Amino acid sequence: MRELNPQQQQAVTAGTGAILVLAGPGSGKTRVLTQRIAYLIGNMGVRPYHILAVTFTNKAAREMDERIGDLLGERNRGLTLGTFHSTCGRILRREAQYLPFDQNYVIYDADDQIRVVKQVVKDLNLNDKLYRPHGLHASISNAKNELLLPDDFPVQTYRDEVVKRVYERYQKTLLASNALDFDDMLLWTAYLLDQMPAVRERYARRFEHILVDEFQDTNMAQYTLLKHLASFHRNIFVVGDADQSIYRWRGADYRNVLRFEEDYPDSQVILLEQNYRSTQTILDTAMAVIDQNPTRTPKKLFTERGKGQKITLRELYDDREMASFIVGQIAKDIAAQKNQPGDFAVMYRTNAQSRILEEAFLAAYLPYKLVGAQRFYGRREVKDVIAYLRLVYNPRDEISLMRVINIPRRGIGDKSILTLRTYAQQVNLSSGEVVLQLGNGTGTEHGDALPNRVAATLAGFGRLLSSWHTQKDELSPMGLMDLILGDVEYRTYLEDGTEEGKERWENVMELRRLASEYQERSLEAFLENIALVSDQDTIEAGSNVPTLLTLHAAKGLEFPVVFIVGLNDGTLPHIRSFEDPEAMHEERRLLYVGITRAEDQLYLLHALNRFNYGYMEPADPSRYLDDIPLELVSGASARHSPSTDAIFRPERWNDSAELREVEPKYHPGMNIIHAAWGDGMVLNSKIEDDEEIVDIFFEGVGLKRVVASLAHLEVKS
């Protein structure tokens, strides 16, 4: 506690009531939250059972849990700490009796949700060119985040009318499948607390203190359910920073910060402005960028770390040169022992930008870790196995049934599936229930009603499903998985002799390893965990290699050296935000978040040309770069400077071969060819005893030091 600054202390020891902590980046907000919880338990005598703390990512929750554990040891037992979704998930299972679904509901991920929309579009005979499933889903999601049920959906245009019909049917499909999407978890919890006063009071009385992390990212559903949960004791402690609000497209509304002050007029506001992460130069850069956003509460970030190094602003010829510049810079700093590999992070606006970077790292034999992109849980084979498990857990899960009913092939084609679905609808059952009843002998009437061959194949699958279903409670998640994989001969199906097939099976084995961690826990816990982990949660420290990640994924993290790439208009700000001023403000905040991740050194890079679709086109530097004062930038005229051109247009060097001998001929960033080692990039060059000594990073070979006059280097143009 003594290590806290006065503002932090004020926040930690604040009394009861509503408290709003506006925490700038790197101002120790996680510290304040954890200390606050420890203070409530240790000093104010609040029982952990009466405290609720919510975060957005599992990672943040885990981190807080560990830190509280460090402070309190076992005394934190009984504390409710989790993400919005996991907390809602628990409440919904417990209170399912009041809701239109069963306790054993499954959670549909983004992919499943789109499949449902596609099915609905088909069922309603809509033109899927005119009504794109993704667009429809976005409209539905927005409505849910605003707590609008299908009946309340406002109709102003013909499209709204269609969306409303799709929404209605989408929601019916989910409920018939005993499934919830992510938005439902918040929506139904808010609905429950709103409609059932007794339930609301039970929870509101229980949670004497509620703490919320990243409050600026809450949407209407989250805000409402927090309000309900805090309705009895009204002790709500929220921490946030409107300048770091970057999830508007997911319904997040930083105006909830304003709403909070309206709803709790006697709330205490505490400002955390001292930064413990970055140099003043980096903070000044960040403020120069964010200050251009209108209607924000100005914050003055300051640090005691001193000015530090200037930031680097650089123009590269294209994405490829940008990537090799970064790799070269990283290799150089590592070779000079200036930094460790794990100190570096490369951030970009869109996941697609990671590919060229990956190629450059791969070519330099420099290990790296990539956050996000092709998710493990998104792999086809992984999804298949999860679908089997989900189907056993909840046979009404239509999406999972359709996924696995004919995988591996068992002669149930489109025709049979259509017959099954039509029949199931007639008898008011889910397809899964019909199959299950055919398999366990309780559905002989289905057998009579369906064509013989269809009934026979379905019954075959039904017998498998039924046997898994009866054994599911005796087996661990891993045991059940083994049983299913064996019964359907999944390995034989995957391993077709190709390398890809082998990889796929290895992924399944990785899933099995994850399941093995649930020996003592239920299938339910395993499935829920799979559904609610995100890329953000898989970021682990420790591997000591550079990190590649999106600006969104970077929130909450910090690195000694940060590269932000693709600072071009159209990329950042992204072209899809151009027409919407609010979206443009969010783009700016995104850059602000990226800049404030840096501790010591910041590189802002843009390209002269960029790849779009498949061809190269000229690109403008990001407009945000104009807002950065030149005195913060190293080399002052780094943009459009002759030196930059010289380095990254190697042909210029061929023209000036008559350079004086005492000056290095090779410069960092140049691409060269060596007779034995092939392609390489110059990292450094210096003159020693009239000889030029060059450090070069060779693709596939590594870092080499050569004497220029002996090495027969060829400059690549």
Add this chain to the structure above:
DNA sequence: ATAAAGTGACTTTTT
């Protein structure tokens, strides 16, 4: 019923 070939759409960020 399945594999191969062709088409078109799309790339913003994710619990």
Add this chain to the structure above:
DNA sequence: GTCACTTTAT
């Protein structure tokens, strides 16, 4: 330049 979905050929 990639993916998913559709059509076409076997």
